[in-house]
Amino acid sequence: MTMDRIQLILDIRDKDIGKRKVNLRGSMTAGNLLMTIKDRWNLDGLYQLRPSGTRTILKDEVTIESAGPFPNGAIVCEPIVQNTGTANAIARGQALPWSRPFSRVYIRESRTLREFDLRAQPAVLGRRDLRDPSRNRLLAVDLEGMEPLPSVSRHHAAITEENGSFFIETLSEANPLLLNGQRLPLGQKRPLGAGDSVKMGDFVLNFFVVV
Numbered sequence: 001m002t003m004d005r006i007q008l009i010l011d012i013r014d015k016d017i018g019k020r021k022v023n024l025r026g027s028m029t030a031g032n033l034l035m036t037i038k039d040r041w042n043l044d045g046l047y048q049l050r051p052s053g054t055r056t057i058l059k060d061e062v063t064i065e066s067a068g069p070f071p072n073g074a075i076v077c078e079p080i081v082q083n084t085g086t087a088n089a090i091a092r093g094q095a096l097p098w099s100r101p102f103s104r105v106y107i108r109e110s111r112t113l114r115e116f117d118l119r120a121q122p123a124v125l126g127r128r129d130l131r132d133p134s135r136n137r138l139l140a141v142d143l144e145g146m147e148p149l150p151s152v153s154r155h156h157a158a159i160t161e162e163n164g165s166f167f168i169e170t171l172s173e174a175n176p177l178l179l180n181g182q183r184l185p186l187g188q189k190r191p192l193g194a195g196d197s198v199k200m201g202d203f204v205l206n207f208f209v210v211v
Contacts, residue, residue, distance in 0.1 A: 003148055004025065004026065005023050005024065005026065005211075006023070006024050006026050006064055006065065006068065007021070007022075007072055007073070008022055008064075008070060008073055008074065008075055009021055009022070009025075009052075009072070009074040009075070010022050010037065010074070010075055010077060010078045010180055011052060011074050011075065011077065011170075012037065012041060012043075013076060013078040013079070013185075014047075014077075014078070014079055014183065014185050015041065015043070015182050015183055016045060016182075016183050017041055019074070021175060024064050025062075025064070026063065026064055026065030027063055027065065028063065028064050029060060029061055029062060029063055029064075030058035030059060030060055030061075030062050030063075030064065030067065031061065031183065032050050033064065033075075034047060034048075034049055034060070034077070037077050039186065045079055045080075045185070045188045046079065046080040046082065046149045046188075047077055047078065047079055047080060048077075048078060048080050049075055049076065049077055050075070050076050050183060051067070051068075051070045051071055051074075051076070052071050052072045052073075052074035052076050053071040053072060054071065054077065057195065058075075058202065059080060074128030075127035078185075079186075079188060080187070081185075081186050081187030082187040082188065083187070084180075084187065084188075084189055085170060086122050086158050086160060086169060086171070086189075087171065089122050089138075090122055090124060090158065090171075091135070093137040093138060094207065095120035095121070095137070095138055096120060096121050096122075097120055097121075098120070098121065098161050099162060099163055099164065100164055101159060101168050101209060102209055102210065102211055103210040104117065104121070104208075104209070104210040105117070105118040105166075105208070105209045105210075106118060106207075106208050106209075107125070107128075107140075107141050107198075107205045107206070107207055107208075108205065108208065109143075109146070109203060109204075109205055110203075110204040110206060111203070111204070112146070114146075116140060116141040116142075117140075117141070118140045118141075118159060119140070119160075120138075121142075121159065121160045121161055122138055122142070122158040122159065122160050123138065123140035123157050123158065123159040123160075124138045124139045124140055124141070124155055124156075124157070124158050125140065125141040125143075125152075125154040125157040125158065125159070125198075125200060125205070126139060126141070126142070126143065126152055126153055126154045126155045126157070126171075126200075127142060127143050127144040127150060127152050127153070127154050127156075128142045128154075129154050130144075130145040130210075133165070135154060136156070138158075139155075140159075141205070142182045143201075143203055146203075147171065147201075147202055147203075150201070151175070151200075151201025151202045151203075151211065152175065152202075152203065153156065153171070153172040153175045153205075153208065154203040155170050155171045155172070156170070156171060156175060156177065156200050156201075157169065157170050157171055157172075157177050157198070157200060158171055159192060159207070160189065165191060166191070166192040166193070166207070167189040167190060167191060167192055168184070168189070168190055168192040168198065168207075169184065169187075169188060169189045170174050170185075170186055171182045172186075173186055175200070175201060177198065177199070177200055178195060178198070178199035178200075179192070179197070179198055180196055180197050182197075183198070192207055193207070194207065194208055195208065
């Protein structure tokens with residue numbers, strides 16, 4: 001006999017949403033729950049559901065009732081980490097030109113108003129590695145020495161461009177990257193527009209492009 005309602009906790013690991021108590025129909029499928037979550041919290045990209053404390057991904061056709069009982073009474077909703085190819089490009093150390101000639105592409109640090117020109121892609125944002133200079137080949141925004149204690153990863157984020165549109169993605173699992181106040185999940189590129197605000201550690205950076 002199907003249970004009418006099930007009390008659970010949704011642990012949404014994106015955009016700093018966190019844990020939310022919910023009352024669900026036992027007959028609801030995992031696929032429908034995922035669509036509801038994405039619609040309710042305006043999530044873009046690919047996500048998956050799994051019982052808290054396990055690595056078992058819930059298939060779309062599985063009902064919430066049949067998937068239970070859930071450890072800790074919780075279901076985790078998390079972004080699917082994809083290989084965007086940017087990390088591989090950085091490892092090769094090969095800088096590629098923008099797809100079209102822009103007058104200027106640059107980042108401005110909000111506190112000092114220091115500007116960093118971006119001339120190729122992937123343009124890495126982070127800190128210079130003094131012990132391994134080979135890691136600095138694609139470093140376009142170097143925040144090394146601009147704060148007493150480092151709050152930014154060596155390779156914290158990267159900016160790429162395709163057909164005239166710019167994108168940003170995080171490269172760090174440990175340190176967050178916020179785009180216009182929203183935390184970006186690892187493995188997903190997000191559109192980056194002129195004037196957008198990027199927060200890395202204690203720094204706020206603004207992106208500009210002059211066509």
